[in-house]
Amino acid sequence: MILMAGGTGTLGSVLAHVLQDARMPFRILTRSSDKASALKEAGLNAVIGDAENPADLASALSGCTAVVSAVSGFGPQSGSTPSAVDRGGNINLMKAAEAVGVRQFVLFSMRGASASHPLELARMKFAAERQLLGSSLEWTILRPTTILETYTAIMGESLRKSGVAVVFGRGDNPVNFVSARDLAAAGRFALEGRLNGQAVDVGGPDNLTLNALAALLIEGNGGGRTVRLPLPLLRAAAAGARLVAPQWGRVLGGAVHLGAADMSFDAAIERTKLPGVPYTPVREALASPDRSA
Numbered sequence: 369m370i371l372m373a374g375g376t377g378t379l380g381s382v383l384a385h386v387l388q389d390a391r392m393p394f395r396i397l398t399r400s401s402d403k404a405s406a407l408k409e410a411g412l413n414a415v416i417g418d419a420e421n422p423a424d425l426a427s428a429l430s431g432c433t434a435v436v437s438a439v440s441g442f443g444p445q446s447g448s449t450p451s452a453v454d455r456g457g458n459i460n461l462m463k464a465a466e467a468v469g470v471r472q473f474v475l476f477s478m479r480g481a482s483a484s485h486p487l488e489l490a491r492m493k494f495a496a497e498r499q500l501l502g503s504s505l506e507w508t509i510l511r512p513t514t515i516l517e518t519y520t521a522i523m524g525e526s527l528r529k530s531g532v533a534v535v536f537g538r539g540d541n542p543v544n545f546v547s548a549r550d551l552a553a554a555g556r557f558a559l560e561g562r563l564n565g566q567a568v569d570v571g572g573p574d575n576l577t578l579n580a581l582a583a584l585l586i587e588g589n590g591g592g593r594t595v596r597l598p599l600p601l602l603r604a605a606a607a608g609a610r611l612v613a614p615q616w617g618r619v620l621g622g623a624v625h626l627g628a629a630d631m632s633f634d635a636a637i638e639r640t641k642l643p644g645v646p647y648t649p650v651r652e653a654l655a656s657p658d659r660s661a
């Protein structure tokens with residue numbers, strides 16, 4: 369039995385279907401009783417619990433031999449923080465897993481995670497990686513680049529609602545996008561024990577600017593226009609938001625990073641570690657979206 373933390377998220381809900389199709393038994397940890405009920409109605413196994421609360425985890429892990437964690441406290445919808453979830457929650461999961469004799473832990477981190485990264489999220493991911501490396505668990509770390517479906521959801525929603533695709537900055541910064549289907553397949557591959565003791569940066573074949581991604585979405589939407597939010601405006605908004613609504617400060621800081629930092633990546637060499645895992649071009653992923661839980 370696998371405990372999947374983050375199984376209700378963008379990536380986790382695709383991973384749930386991949387594991388279901390592979391007949392790998394798993395249960396999803398969620399903080400929400402509504403989501404747990406919906407998962408059960410969909411025939412999936414769910415347990416209510418909060419990774420921030422160690423007392424919830426022993427029973428959630430009952431009978432488990434592996435944990436896969438795709439949790440995040442980054443967005444405003446999470447109601448929490450990267451330090452509480454991406455670091456604290458993951459460390460709680462690792463400690464609880466060790467305590468009850470779980471063998472394997474697969475951690476979704478992020479590409480570039482380091483102690484000195486400008487984004488708090490990446491520093492918290494790095495702290496979780498360190499804890500895992502120092503644990504007695506058989507570990508795998510998967511470090512996604514930018515998840516395509518996260519941004520197509522944001523841009524797609526504003527396109528549908530107002531005919532506008534919002535782009536951060538001038539939109540000319542190349543970003544490596546990886547599809548949730550590739551990441552979910554990589555998660556399965558790791559859970560099969562084929563990446564034990566390895567950290568793998570998982571990217572996709574395309575480095576696309578946000579302008580190019582917006583153009584693809586506008587084409588798929590049958591129309592719309594791009595609106596660019598200038599980086600100085602985003603920087604100022606991020607600084608202001610940090611004081612009054614830190615969760616939005618983090619999101620706006622992430623938007624600045626996406627618009628200005630080097631986000632490109634040549635994923636091909638790392639992909640040699642993932643034989644059989646799909647390497648999906650952006651255009652193809654947009655044409656046939658994944659099932660999600």
Ligand SMILES: NC(=O)c1ccc[n+]([C@@H]2O[C@H](COP(=O)([O-])OP(=O)(O)OC[C@H]3O[C@@H](n4cnc5c(N)ncnc54)[C@H](OP(=O)(O)O)[C@@H]3O)[C@@H](O)[C@H]2O)c1
Pocket residue numbers: 373374375376377378379380397398399400403417418419420437438439440441443446448453454457476477478479511512513514515516518
């Ligand atoms: N999106 C990206 O571009 C990107 C890039 C690199 C790496 N990543 C990493 O890839 C993973 C998947 O990302 P995603 O975008 O799919 O995440 P997401 O959609 O934001 O989902 C977050 C998940 O975390 C769970 N969660 C949050 N706090 C929790 C807590 N205290 N206890 C238990 N579960 C908790 C949520 O479950 P409930 O709300 O049901 O409790 C939800 O399933 C994450 O680890 C993320 O940091 C993402």
